[in-house]
Amino acid sequence: MASNDYVKYMTQRIVKYMDTPKDERKKLREERKKQEIAYSNKWFGVLPFAFRLFIQKRKD
Numbered sequence: 001m002a003s004n005d006y007v008k009y010m011t012q013r014i015v016k017y018m019d020t021p022k023d024e025r026k027k028l029r030e031e032r033k034k035q036e037i038a039y040s041n042k043w044f045g046v047l048p049f050a051f052r053l054f055i056q057k058r059k060d
Helices: 003-019 022-034 039-044 047-059
Strands: none
């Protein structure tokens, strides 16, 4: 991505962030915190997930 494209992208993100009301941003932040993350991914990264997909693919 060219530097000009990156600046354009970041400007759009900032403007979008500033346009959303504060209470809506707070609500979205709380929803993200409530989403449950699998403990195997939280503690060991993506490796257990990749291993599980590999095993499931071999069974099919």
